[in-house]
Amino acid sequence: MNNLDGALLKDYRPVSELVTPAHRAAKPSCPVIDMHTHFGAKYRNEFFEKRYSAKTACAQLRQKGVCRAADLSIFSGSPYDRKKKKTKRIDHFLYRFAPIDFSSLGKKDFEQDIRRQFGQFDREQIFGIKIWKNLTLQMQVGGAHVFLADPRLSVIWEEAAARGWPVTVHAADPPAFFKEPDGSNERMEELLAMPKWCYAQDPALSFQGLMEQQERLLQENKKTVFIIAHMGSWPSNLRQVGRWMEQYPNMYVDTAACLSELGRQPYTSASFFEKHQDRILFGTDYFAGEGQCYEIWYRFLETKDEYFPHNPQNPSWGGRWNIYGIQLGKEVLEKVYYKNAAKILKLGRKGEWDGAGD
Numbered sequence: 329m330n331n332l333d334g335a336l337l338k339d340y341r342p343v344s345e346l347v348t349p350a351h352r353a354a355k356p357s358c359p360v361i362d363m364h365t366h367f368g369a370k371y372r373n374e375f376f377e378k379r380y381s382a383k384t385a386c387a388q389l390r391q392k393g394v395c396r397a398a399d400l401s402i403f404s405g406s407p408y409d410r411k412k413k414k415t416k417r418i419d420h421f422l423y424r425f426a427p428i429d430f431s432s433l434g435k436k437d438f439e440q441d442i443r444r445q446f447g448q449f450d451r452e453q454i455f456g457i458k459i460w461k462n463l464t465l466q467m468q469v470g471g472a473h474v475f476l477a478d479p480r481l482s483v484i485w486e487e488a489a490a491r492g493w494p495v496t497v498h499a500a501d502p503p504a505f506f507k508e509p510d511g512s513n514e515r516m517e518e519l520l521a522m523p524k525w526c527y528a529q530d531p532a533l534s535f536q537g538l539m540e541q542q543e544r545l546l547q548e549n550k551k552t553v554f555i556i557a558h559m560g561s562w563p564s565n566l567r568q569v570g571r572w573m574e575q576y577p578n579m580y581v582d583t584a585a586c587l588s589e590l591g592r593q594p595y596t597s598a599s600f601f602e603k604h605q606d607r608i609l610f611g612t613d614y615f616a617g618e619g620q621c622y623e624i625w626y627r628f629l630e631t632k633d634e635y636f637p638h639n640p641q642n643p644s645w646g647g648r649w650n651i652y653g654i655q656l657g658k659e660v661l662e663k664v665y666y667k668n669a670a671k672i673l674k675l676g677r678k679g680e681w682d683g684a685g686d
């Protein structure tokens with residue numbers, strides 16, 4: 329036995345000896361709209377009200393240069409109603425994306441129920457619809473998984489298109505989450521810590537199958553604008569995401585939770601941002617009351633720093649590797665940080681967006 333036999337991977341926190349320029353990007357170079365945040369429950373039964381103070385969370389984001397945030401609600405019903413109450417004082421700061429209540433899916437009044445829900449949204453001030461991954465990865469109707477291209481769901485895409493509301497879709501998790509969490513899995517540490525994130529045991533769910541459904545959704549609902557969250561669900565294959573972006577003009581992507589993926593492929597990322605600069609939306613997946621990573625995002629997007637941690641607190645979370653900055657040009661940065669968001673949310677009406685942040 330050598331000394332390595334007793335060493336644990338979880339204790340491995342190497343400190344890089346690389347000496348290259350390192351910048352602190354405390355503020356972004358222009359106003360930022362974070363198109364992917366959560367001010368509500370993370371788990372259905374979470375008492376999230378205790379997690380944060382609305383006023384403080386808003387002040388903290390502003391301090392980081394975020395002038396507005398899209399608040400994506402993942403749970404309908406009581407968590408959604410409670411969230412609206414909780415964020416009432418900062419309504420001016422948030423663009424609310426409403427969740428769909430799927431409880432009548434599979435029953436004959438589903439379509440009517442959806443139209444009723446949209447009627448309710450008309451009375452609220454919402455900016456878009458959020459579809460969370462529980463639809464495709466967890467929910468079962470009549471013992472079968474629900475697929476994005478299921479014709480029963482068409483009514484949702486139609487109603488959203490009729491109102492000009494974008495639909496943010498979280499369709500899948502990283503491909504590694506569909507594989508066995510063994511020593512060859514690049515996300516093994518997270519999957520061992522969070523076994524419910526692993527879908528390898530469910531033969532009815534495959535990453536490829538989810539991607540086929542996602543493509544059909546874009547193809548069959550051309551009038552609906554979709555923001556496919558987490559870089560089109562496939563940040564580790566930007567070539568494929570790029571092909572979809574070219575084929576489907578109704579497809580936008582947000583960058584939420586993709587810092588580690590984008591940062592490990594700086595050349596590929598830089599050309600992707602350059603090429604698709606009009607349909608990429610900055611988003612982080614920030615949860616109010618939890619830590620945030622704006623400075624690391626700004627460092628990635630705005631500097632040429634090399635080999636820095638994407639998650640200093642927890643180096644295995646998001647992948648045990650370091651990242652590289654891509655230093656985007658001013659014009660691309662402005663589009664990604666706020667101009668594309670302003671366009672997709674049709675901002676510009678008085679009081680919604682002053683163009684300069686505040």
Ligand SMILES: [Zn+2]
Nearest residue numbers: 364366584613
């Ligand atoms: Zn999210």
